[in-house]
Amino acid sequence: MSDTPSGLEKPALSPLSAVGAGRKDRIDRLAALGAPDPDDSAAGSERGVSLIAEAWRRLRVSPVFWVGAVIIVAFVLLAIVAPWIAPHDPGEQLLIGQTSRARNQIAPSQPGFPLGGDTLGRDLFSRLILGSRQTLLVGVFATLIGLTGGLILGILAGAFGGVVDTVVMRIVDVMLSIPSLLLAISISVLFANPNLTTVIIAVSVVQIPVFARLLRGQMLAQRESDHVLAARSLGVRRPAIVFRHMLPNSLSPVIVQATLVVAVSIIDAAALSFLGLGSQDVSTPEWGQMLGEAQDRIDSHPGLAFWPAGCIIVVSLGFTLLGETLREAIDPKNRR
Known part of the structure; x- marks a missing residue:
């Protein structure tokens, strides 16, 4: 009989189990040896970090990022509180008595009306504030719809490949061969009664191939x-x-592109409204619409076009700066 008690006997390991146990022990020893010492600050500083943490580390010290972020936050807050801070009704002709088309006169700046009136005697300052809401709606919803359509086409092409990929990408190539603004105009003229919804549809369709091609490349x-x-x-x-594997790892560049597309959507929407293909409701201001109304008096009263044009430029610049810094921050080539 063995001297070892039967309750303490160790079961014999098979050769394969012994090899597996040996590998596990070796991995545990290597992990223990490679683990950084908590007291070693140098080792702690060399530990790997996630892509998001590394991107934020670079973004928070970038002045360009903060300029874009401040512009966007101010724009969004203005659009949200616009109905409560606008001093006057944007559609009411309060200064009609000071406006004369025959004498080419516009109501000047005065108490209660810091920017004066427009061509119809409406408060220009109130219309600028309320116009931010329409511009934000167009930019955000057009980008979301374009992103959704691009995700669907990109997933189909990148996941299946073959005939599906060929058909989808040929459609995308045809859409990309047409200049974006020209395609948006072509879609807008199909509607009998243009409004804010038709502008969103026209602008969003233009953005679909951009997202589709980008996502397809990432998924491939x-x-x-x-x-x-x-x-x-x-x-x-x-x-x-x-x-669970391909799509989550392909979305980062697409999300960054969406930030840049918001700026393009705002500019395209303003162009459509300027050409008369946007909302026809003059009581609901939009910056592109205001540009169109000011074109016949641009020589005598450039301020009517300067203020809405300046708002479009600043907001588009904010989204562009934010998008470019995000792109540089998440690019693996820039990681050190």
């Missing part, structure tokens, strides 16, 4: 990555691979 790169190949070898189904 993910298809050959190690984690996707490992998932396939384990028998994971295609929908799970696409939506």
Whole structure:
């Protein structure tokens, strides 16, 4: 009989189990040796960080990022509180008695009307404030609709490939071959009664191929990555691979592009309104519409065009600065 009590006997390990246990012990030893000492500040500073943490580390010291962020936050807050801070009704002709088309006169700046009136005697300052809300709605909703359509086409092309990829990308190529503003104008003239909704539709359709091509390229790169190949070898189904592995790792550039597209959407929407293809309701101001109304008096009263044009430029610049800094921050090539 063995001297060891039967309750303490260790079961004999098979050769494969012994090899597995040996590998596990070796991995545990390597992990213990490679773990940084909590008291070693140098080792702690060299620990890896996530992409988001690394991007934020660069963004918070970038003055360009903060300029864009301040512009966007101020614009969004202004659009939200616009109905409560506008001093007058934007559609009421309070200064009609001081406006004469025959003498080419516009109501000047005066108490209660810091920017004077427009061509119809309405308060220009109130119309600028309320116009920010319409501009924000167009920029955000056009970008969201374009992003949604681009995601659908990009996922189809990047996940399936083959005939589906060919058909989708040929449609995208045709849309990209037409200048964006010309395509938006072509879509707008199809509607009998243009309004804010038709502007959003026209601008969003123009942005769909941009998102589709970008997402498709990112997903094609993910298809050959190690984690996707490992998932396939384990028998994971295609929908799970696409939506749990490929799509989440492909969205960062698309989200950054969406920030840049907001600026393009604002400019395109202003161009459509300037050409008379936007909202026809003069009581609901929009910056592009205000530009169109000021064009016949641009020589004598440039301020009527300067203020809405300046607002469009500043807001578009804010989204552009934010988007460019985000793109540089999440680019793996810029990581040190």
